[in-house]
Amino acid sequence: MKFSVLGATSLLALSGVVALAVKFGYHPVESDPNILNAAQDQVFIAATADSNLAWLPAANVRTTVLLQAAEQEATGTDYCQDSQFTYVDIKRGRVEGTAAQLFPRPALSLSKLYIADYVLEYGTSDEIQQALLMVRNSDDDIAEKLYEKYPNSIDAVAMKYSLFSTYSEPAGWGYSRTSTYDIAKFITLLVESNPEHPILKAMENAAEIASDGTPQDFGTAVIPKIKGTKWGWSNDHNLASSVSFGPNFVVAAAVTGSEAQLTQLVEYQLGLVRSNPSVRSSEVAAPGVETAAPDAEPQSIF
Template identity: 35%
Template sequence: MPSRSASSYSRAVTTAVVCSALLVTGCGRSITTDITNVVLKSPEELADVDRTPGLSLQGFEYKKQAKRTFDHLPYQYTYVNLRTGKHVGSTNERNSRRAQGIVRLFIGHYAFTKGGEKEREQARRMLLHDDNAITDELYSVFPNSISWVADKYQLDATTANNYWAYSQTSSYDVAYFLGQLLDREPDATLLAVMRERQSLNPQQNYGSGVLPNIIGSQTAESDENKEYFSAGYGSDFVAVGAVNTSKTTLTDMMKYQVLGEGKPYPTETEKPSASETTSATSTSATLTSRAASGTANTKTAAVTKTATTTATKEPTDY
């Protein structure tokens, strides 16, 4: 797809906001979103600003981690409904793993916030086309972008690397970041570009991107084509997953864990055996499931498990 000029910022962005009961691929209506002059604010600046009605970050049950733990399991997932509080997450959802191209969300958000017209257009093309060359250039201009986002949005598992693809994050961090944008900055340029990507690049959508009612999405693949990351959001939820297997596996995992449909993943054979695992006590992850009705009498159930890892030494190339 050819590059677009800065003037195309005001083009119509096809979105599935109006189709809450349909898959995004079956939605034919659109709205126009002008992402040219959006000025984003930090969470501190938004402290006294009214949030999106009906949404809340309580489902994340955020508590600052005492220390960072590297994730050695081949999968990770996080789903949070900001309206009902429903939270589905793997026990290792807050452990750090190689971020690959999903950090383009962080670099892009910084560029939309701090950059000029040139950087904003570059960020848009970077996100739409997974452009490594543009990512290299933007990261050289904004080397503190990942750290800035991690600090501003309290992303405890996220750390920057001199090479952006070797930075680390977690499914929880990416979901928490997008959740804060939905809750506090629903007009964020990043969200608009993710909507545009979802509508323009359906062939790139897998994992979270194929869930019903997804409005915006972003995917990432490692150079080795063995690691896959996907992030998506709807009008009131976020869903993020990562696997070290295949696109199909990532899609199967998100469908099974979020919708309860399709092929189970991870299965018992994918989970580490007791003899292979060591306890990661610093990240006792909580998998919380709340009733979807969101009524005053809703009962909540929390299952707390201790996350496990298959090794104690971090890979040298990470």
């Protein structure tokens, strides 16, 4: 596994954050690269590998989240106010994202994907059909009924897929937490295990209008060659998120803002991914469009 980081680094600020984390009783893993990137809007390579996706070890994720929590206390930085963006290039084994991509934030209706996964394994045939309808229509009423019966579903799925920033909240499914890194990892694992997975098919056949009347056409869904999407938004439309998959890639984004602002974030961050200097210019193309590289290395989908 190879780690590399893009963006500004402030070792002085970092030392203060580390001290706070130690104060909280946690000693960070040495050489965790993610904590070094102070630029929230910069894309960095979380991990690369010649084959298979190199997901970050649990210790690295926990270290990063604890350090960011410490930084919040020390500086007033609110990572839940920051945008998140994660891009997974399945073919090259590349995971890219913003420095805040690991931080738990409101899962919104993306949590319905976790509930559906649990119901697919433990629910009745009727509940399974309801769960898939819930994903397609983002139906809150169905989510309420399923979560009432399976209150441990989100935490169980987080454990099943090693989603270390995902957990439930006592207030209900709509208040659960996840990160763009976790939801992108979850969808990637489904794609890799079964491209015809029922959850993926439900995302492919999402309704144009959700059950509450919200158009499902924003965020990561605007990227060319997207096959399926699940969206999330708060009742006041001050929070928005989405996760999508296409040929050999998965992308997730979240923002404190409107659905239109989420779309703007996606377009901006995708531009950073395409311009990443770690990707040869001959490989840069629209998502889902593969171009020939000058050598035999794996091709990019950018």
